[in-house]
Amino acid sequence: MPPAKPAPLKDHVIVCAYGVVGQKVVETLVGNGIPFVVVDVDPITVKKLQEMGYNAIEGDATRSRVLREASIGAAKAIAIVMDSDAKNLFSVLAARDLNKGIYIATRANDEFLREKLLEAGADYIVMPHKSASKEIVKELFKK
């Protein structure tokens, strides 16, 4: 019997993709008791999350239908953290269209795409290699 769809959420966070970045976001949200729903294309990942008691939806976060299913209209924030910069861009555009006031945090691998994501409506962008490079240099110059 397929698991029941999660009840509509409010003031929650949507996490698009449960990769390494998404997992860290979920850890933080769980640790702080913030309601959230994860959207992922992989059915095995979604099933695992549901078994852990988390809200999870199987679907492509670039599709408006899927974001509506995640109650984007009532969400406070969305973390769009797929591996592909192009998909993230698509998703940012869709999310901004569906909820003008939502806080959109996303990731980019490329400086050029970072600019495009900002133009598309993202509020905060992380670049994994930039973050890691900062940590490494900090460690190198630590007394």
Place this chain on the structure above:
Amino acid sequence: MADDAQVSRENIEELVLVALAVVAILFTVGTVYVLLYLTHNFYVSSYYASSVLFGVIGVDESATLISVAPEFSTNFYILIALSILDGVVKVVVIGFIIASLIDLVSSIGMLSKVAELGRARLRNHVVVCGYSTLAQRVCASLKERNKQFIVVDRDKTMVDMASEAGYQAIHEDFTRKHVLTDARIEKADAVLFLARDDYQNLLGVVTAASMKKGLKIIARSNDKGSVNRFHRAGASLCVIPEALAGLDLSESIMTKV
């Protein structure tokens, strides 16, 4: 190596042919010029052109054309032929001397010897293993801070990229002891293993840790399950770029919810 020598020889032969073609063109142009503007005597023009071009003894280029031109005689043909031959021989001999020098330089690996001399000056530097996107950012930061470093990568394309960026780079496998020795690890402050492959990075950490006690070793991993392994192998820090990004992103979200 044999292919490189073959290519080098072919290049030299091409250069010599080009040199001969240039000489022939100059001779023709010189002869035609003198013929059109100074004298209408073909023999005098060609003699003058070859004299100037090939430096026949006794000819003074600043003298007037008529005063240096010989009287026409049957010896003229022999003189001009010898003059041209003399010049060609000079060009070819000089060309082969240069080619031999180039062969000598490449056979004794002069360029790599020069690179080794450059590496011998490295001290308190950082060895960056794996010229990944992350490594490129780190190298840019190190350069800004005037910190000496050297890049090691087994991918020639990456090594070329590093060299084009103005960095010292070694095209070798950084998991080998002798390669880290070449990178002067014994004088380094730190070594970074930032390749995309966790296995390579881990092997590099193990190798480096066995070579110098107390060396700061920083590695990159793609999997949080591997972090303990890197620490046990000797890494003082193991970064997972995506995990750091996740923490950063989470902090920003927490300010809004």
